[in-house]
Amino acid sequence: MSSRAFDKTAYVVVCRDGPQGDAVRAAYTPQHMQYIETVLGDLNVAGPLYDDAAQKPIGSLYCLHTSSLARAREIIENDPYHRHGAFASVEYFPHLPAAGKYIGGKIW
Numbered sequence: 001m002s003s004r005a006f007d008k009t010a011y012v013v014v015c016r017d018g019p020q021g022d023a024v025r026a027a028y029t030p031q032h033m034q035y036i037e038t039v040l041g042d043l044n045v046a047g048p049l050y051d052d053a054a055q056k057p058i059g060s061l062y063c064l065h066t067s068s069l070a071r072a073r074e075i076i077e078n079d080p081y082h083r084h085g086a087f088a089s090v091e092y093f094p095h096l097p098a099a100g101k102y103i104g105g106k107i108w
Contacts, residue, residue, distance in 0.1 A: 010044060010095040011072035013062040015081070018088030024081060025057060031080040039075050042066055044102055059087070063095070063102075 017025075025032075036046065044063040051058050060081065064072050072092055076082050082090070099106040 009065060009067055010097050011062075011064045011066060011069065012093045012095040013064060013072060013076055014049075014059065014091045014093070015062070015076070015087040016049075016059040016089045017057065017086055021057070021059075021086045021088075024084045024086035028080040028084050028086075035079055042071070042075055044097060063097075067094075069094075 036043070042065055044065050046060070046062045048057040049059040049061055050056060062076065064075060066072055066075070069092060076090060081087065096107075097103045098108075
């Protein structure tokens with residue numbers, strides 16, 4: 001194990017679209033993209049979730065670089081998709097980025 005102390009450095013947020021998801025995405029994608037550019041420093045990775053056929057967005061996934069639930073909520077709640085009602089549910093999970101490409105290898 002690494003000498004680095006265990007540190008929750010991320011939140012994974014799973015947002016599932018509601019009945020208005022398609023309409024909100026169609027109307028607010030440019031504003032959503034502009035907003036995402038303002039929070040790039042807080043993102044490890046983010047993007048849409050698709051149906052089984054990989055054709056239709058059904059939600060969004062955010063891997064946030066923050067150890068604060070308050071900051072994670074602030075990021076999501078200020079997203080135009082959230083503000084305009086695209087999401088029927090939003091789930092927040094503390095996460096430790098332990099291995100993979102986006103962290104540059106592994107922590108042990």
